[in-house]
Amino acid sequence: xxxxxxxxxxxxVATLGTGKVTVKAVVAFSxxxxxxxxxxxxxxxxxxxxxxxxxNKHEALRPEPMYERGVRLVEVVVNGRVAARREVPADGREHxxxxxxxxxxxxxxALRQFPxxxxxxxxxxxxxxxxxxxxxxxxWALACIDQLWRGRSRRIAEGERADAEKAYEQARTYYRxxxxxxxxxxxxxxxxxxxxHP
Numbered sequence: 001x002x003x004x005x006x007x008x009x010x011x012x013v014a015t016l017g018t019g020k021v022t023v024k025a026v027v028a029f030s031x032x033x034x035x036x037x038x039x040x041x042x043x044x045x046x047x048x049x050x051x052x053x054x055x056n057k058h059e060a061l062r063p064e065p066m067y068e069r070g071v072r073l074v075e076v077v078v079n080g081r082v083a084a085r086r087e088v089p090a091d092g093r094e095h096x097x098x099x100x101x102x103x104x105x106x107x108x109x110a111l112r113q114f115p116x117x118x119x120x121x122x123x124x125x126x127x128x129x130x131x132x133x134x135x136x137x138x139x140w141a142l143a144c145i146d147q148l149w150r151g152r153s154r155r156i157a158e159g160e161r162a163d164a165e166k167a168y169e170q171a172r173t174y175y176r177x178x179x180x181x182x183x184x185x186x187x188x189x190x191x192x193x194x195x196x197h198p
Contacts (some may be wrong), residue, residue: 021124023099025111029072029090076101077110077118079134106131138178145171 075085076099084099101109106129108121123131149168156164 019104020100020102021109023101023109023111024096025074025078025119026094026096027072027088027113028092028094029088029113031070031090072113075112075114078103078111079131080106080137083109105129129177131164133178133182135179135182136183138175142172142175142179145175 024059057141070090071087072090073085074088074097076083078101083101086097086099088095089098103109103124103126106124106126108123110119110121112118145168153161153164
């Protein structure tokens with residue numbers, strides 16, 4: 001039995017000096033991907049929200065049309081949003097892919113084939129400025145900190161609780177500030193035209 005495989009080699013990001021970066025990679029996908037939501041090759045009864053999850057339901061799964069056609073979707077992700085995509089044959093052979101992506105601010109860039117593959121991000125500095133998050137991300141981080149404190153504060157030793165509370169409050173202060181200064185993911189200067197997977 002051959003195992004399904006995903007290969008990415010020579011993934012590179014290079015600046016073009018014109019407000020764009022080039023993302024290059026060589027990818028290969030096996031045509032023998034198991035028909036399961038965890039591999040993205042089947043859509044569970046719950047719909048696309050269950051793709052990438054382990055799903056055990058008695059109803060029949062629907063095949064994912066792209067997998068039935070023998071192709072995979074390779075996407076460039078910039079700051080958590082899909083910036084470009086291309087279909088690649090799933091034939092066990094290596095295929096070069098290349099994308100030219102416009103960047104107007106410092107960003108992280110990654111390549112993915114949902115839900116099986118996501119490369120590590122490459123950070124691209126524009127104008128020497130640091131990466132700026134989004135209001136949505138800052139709000140999410142703030143909510144996580146609050147949830148962690150609610151769940152863990154009772155288990156912190158009495159003698160250490162005051163210092164821990166100060167550390168949590170320092171994190172809250174940072175993300176409250178980020179929530180004010182960061183852009184919203186839905187602001188008009190962010191690309192929202194590309195469809196995203198859940």
